[in-house]
Amino acid sequence: MSEDRKLMVLRAIVQDYVQTSEPVGSKALVDRHHLGVSAATVRNDMAQLEEEGLIHAPHTSAGRVPTDAGYRVFVDRLSQLKPLSAGERRAISQFLQGAVDLDDVVDRTVRLLAGLTRQVAVMQYPSLTRSTVRHIELVPVGAAHLMVILIVNTGRVEQRVVETRSLPAGTDGEELVARVRASLNEVSAGVPFTAAATELRRLVEQAPGEERPVVEAIVSALSDALVEEREERVVLAGQANLARSGGDFATSVAPILEALEEHVVLLRLLGQLGEDPDAISVRIGSENPVSGLQTTSLVSVGYGSGLERVASLGVLGPTRMDYPTTMASVRAVARYVSQILDENNNG
Template sequence: MSEDRRLMVLRAIVQDYVQTSEPVGSKALVERHHLGVSAATVRNDMALLEEEGLIHAPHTSAGRVPTDAGYRVFVDRLSAVKPLGQGERRAIGQFLQGAVDLDDVVDRTVRLLASLTRQVAVVQYPSLTRSTVRHIELVPMGSSHLMIVLIVNTGRVEQRVVDTGRVLTDPTGEALVASIRSGINEVAAGVPFTVAATRLRRLVDEADDADRAALEAVVSALGDALVEEREERVVLAGQANLARAGADFPRSIGPILEALEEHVTLLRLLGQLGDDPELVSVRIGSENPVTGLQTTSLVSMGYGSGSERVASLGVLGPTRMDYPTTMASVRAVARYVTEILDENQAT
C-alpha cells in the first residue's frame, strides 16, 4: 500500500471530522475527496491506519475518528503554515495598532485571538526579568519627592514615588536630579533589567556620601519594581467557547476550567517552546502533561522584541481543531505583537 495514499486518507479523515464532528466512513471519503481509488481500497487503508493507532472507532460503526497520534501526524506533515488572507492580516494589524500601551496590547491580543479561533486565548505578559530597560525618567514632585518612571522595551511602564530626603526645588537639588537621571540611564538603558539592577547597585556604592542617600532611594525603588514583576502573568479570554464545544468533551469541561485557573501551570506550558522564535508549537491531547488538559490541544508561539522571545501567546481548544487555520492565526497575531513591541522600542 502506498504510504502517501495512506497519509492522504488520514488527512481526509481529519479534515472531515473537524468539519462535521461525525465519524468518517470510507464511502464518504470516496464521495468527498478525489482519492483515485475504490471504497474497498480506502477501507483497507483505514484498517492499517487503525492498526497504527492513528484512527479509531468511537463506537460500533463504519466511521473512524483521528486519535491524538493521528492529529500529530497530520500536523507534522503540514508542509507549511498557510498564511492568512490579506483582508484578515489587515484587520489584525488595524485592531492591534490602535493599542495605547502594553496593557491595551495584551487585552486586544487575547480578545482578538479568541474571536479569530473561537477557542480559549491565552496571552502571557512580558516579564521584566526577560526585558531591557529603555529609559528611566525622574520627575520632581514637591520639595523632596521624586516620581520614578521605568520604561521597558516591551512598552511596559512602571512608576514609583520616593522621598529623597533632599530639597529638590533649588539649583542644587535640580542639579542632583539631573545627575542621578544621567547616571542611572548611562548604566541601565539598553540592557536586561537584571543586569541593570547590578549596575545600579554599583553606582550607589561609588556615589559621593552627600548624594548616596538620594540615589539609594531611587535604586531601591527600581529594585522593588523588578521584584514585583518577577511573578509573570497570563490573561485569558474566550472560556465560553469551551461550552460551545461541549460535544468534544464527553465527560466534563470542569477539569479544563480548573486547570485554566492555575496560571502557574499555563505559564509553564507556554514556556516550553523551542528556541526557534518562528516556530508554532502544537501540543495535542495526551501530550499535555496537565491531566485536566489532556482532552485539549494548545497552539502557541513566542513573541518579543527583535529576535528575542519575551513571552508567549496561544489558544487552547478541543483536539478536534482546525489546526492549519488556528496555527496561521496564532502566528500572524504573534508577529504583529512583535512588530508593535519593536515599534515601541524604536520610538
C-alpha cells in the same frame, strides 16, 4: 499501502472530522475526496491506520476519528499553513495598532485571537527578566518625593514613588536629579535586566555622599519592580468558546476551566518555547502534562522585540481543531504584536 496514500487518507479523515464532528467512513472519504482508489482500498488503509494507533472507532460503527497521535502526524506533516486573507491581515493590524499602552495591547490581542479562532486565547505578559531597559525617568513629586518611571523595550512601564527628604531644595536639587538620571541611564539603557540590576547596585556604591541616599532609594524601587507578582502574568479571553465545543469533551468543561484558573500552570506551558522561539508549538491532548487539559490542544508561539522573544501567546481548544487555520492565526497575530513592540522600542 504506500506511505503517501496513508497520509492522504489520514489527512482526509482529520479534515472531515474537524468539519463535521462525525466519525468518518470509507464511503464518505471516497465521495468527498479524490483519492484515486476504491472504497475497499480505503477501508484497508483505514485498518492500517487504526493498527498504528492514528485513528480509532469511538463506538461500533464504520466511522473512525483521529487519535491524539493521528493529529500529531497530521500537524507534523503540514506542508504549509493557510494564509490569512488581505482583509484579515488588515483587520488584525488596524485593531492592534489602536492600542495606547502595553496593557491595551495584551487586552486587544487576546480578544482578537479568541474572535479569530473561536477558542480560548492566552497571552503571557512580557517578562521583565527577559527584557531590556529602555529608559529611566525621574519626576519630582512635591518637596520630598520622586516618581521613578521604568520604561522597558516591550513598552511596559513601571512606576514607583520614593521618598527623598535628603534632596536639596531649588536648583541644587534639580541638578542632582539630572545627574542621577543621567547616571542611571548611562549604565542601564539598552541593557538586559539581569545585567542592569548589577550595574545599578554598583552605582549606589560609587555615588558621592550627597547623592547616595537618593540613588539607593531609586535602585531599591527598581529592584522591587523586578520581583513583584505582576512580573509573571497571563491574560485569557474567550473561555465561553469552550461551551460551543462541549461535545468534544468526555465529561464537561469544568476540569478545563479549573486548570485555566491556575495561571502558574499556563505560564509554565507558555514558557516552554523550543529551540527555535519563532516555531509554532502545538501540544495535543495527552501531550499536555496537566490532566485537566488533556482533552485540549494548545497552539502557541513566542513574540517579542527585535530578535528577543520575551513571552508567548496562543490559543487553547478541543483536539478537534482546525490546526492549519489556528496556527496561521496565532503566528500572524504574534508577528503583529512583535511589530508593535519594535515600533514602541524604536519610537
